[in-house]
Amino acid sequence: AEGTVVAIDGPSGSGKSSTARGVASARGLWYLDTGAMYRAMTWWMQHHRIDVDDAAAVAEAAGRPDITMGTDPADPTVRVDGRDVAREIRTREVTAQVSAVSAVPAVRNRLVAEQREVIARGRRRAGGIVVEGRDITTVVAPDAAVKIYLTASAAARADRRSGELGGDVGAVQADLVRRDRIDSSREDSPLTQTADALELETTGLGLDDVVAIVLELVDRAG
Ligand code: C5P
Numbered sequence: 001a002e003g004t005v006v007a008i009d010g011p012s013g014s015g016k017s018s019t020a021r022g023v024a025s026a027r028g029l030w031y032l033d034t035g036a037m038y039r040a041m042t043w044w045m046q047h048h049r050i051d052v053d054d055a056a057a058v059a060e061a062a063g064r065p066d067i068t069m070g071t072d073p074a075d076p077t078v079r080v081d082g083r084d085v086a087r088e089i090r091t092r093e094v095t096a097q098v099s100a101v102s103a104v105p106a107v108r109n110r111l112v113a114e115q116r117e118v119i120a121r122g123r124r125r126a127g128g129i130v131v132e133g134r135d136i137t138t139v140v141a142p143d144a145a146v147k148i149y150l151t152a153s154a155a156a157r158a159d160r161r162s163g164e165l166g167g168d169v170g171a172v173q174a175d176l177v178r179r180d181r182i183d184s185s186r187e188d189s190p191l192t193q194t195a196d197a198l199e200l201e202t203t204g205l206g207l208d209d210v211v212a213i214v215l216e217l218v219d220r221a222g
Contacts, residue, residue, distance in 0.1 A: 042097050112189075154176060
């Protein structure tokens, strides 16, 4: 068997990570958080004092960090040059600059190639993989068996994020909306909803409900 690829896109705080991990755990599939790869790249740039608003400098450095992703949905590790950065990549500093770094084509070309390699291995070794991000259904894995676009209202997304990370809901919402605007309007692989991805609007739904809906699609596809 070829193995099932489940592609999940959506804006920040739409519940992609929790949903993807829940689905992968339930079916013994690998899990790949592509946003964590862009965050790891951003963390490395900051750590090396590269001005992330200088796209040429970011492009030139994009090949330097070694980024290694764990694929266990119960423990998705992120390593940069051997260092565990799972916590550092969630800081406000990284979150504030990740959209600038991820708009640089050299960054995307490199990370998309690595994402496709992980997907190919996951298909062979685990029977499938759940991949979440902004351009998975459109660019990274347009031939995925299951393609989902997760959404929720900005207020619901901000509620969830501030519940997870703390912080003022209004400020969290302003940051989400700002990031979504950059991610959706960039030239290279913008966040877009395509007709062949199933839209799942999750405002008011619990995680278990959303996971159950996706599992039904996965089982039907497999
Ligand atoms: O999903 P998460 O919020 O961790 O993603 C962080 C950022 O990484 C996004 O705001 C976006 O700029 C970038 N990203 C991307 N393409 C992906 C996944 C994330 O550009 N496939």
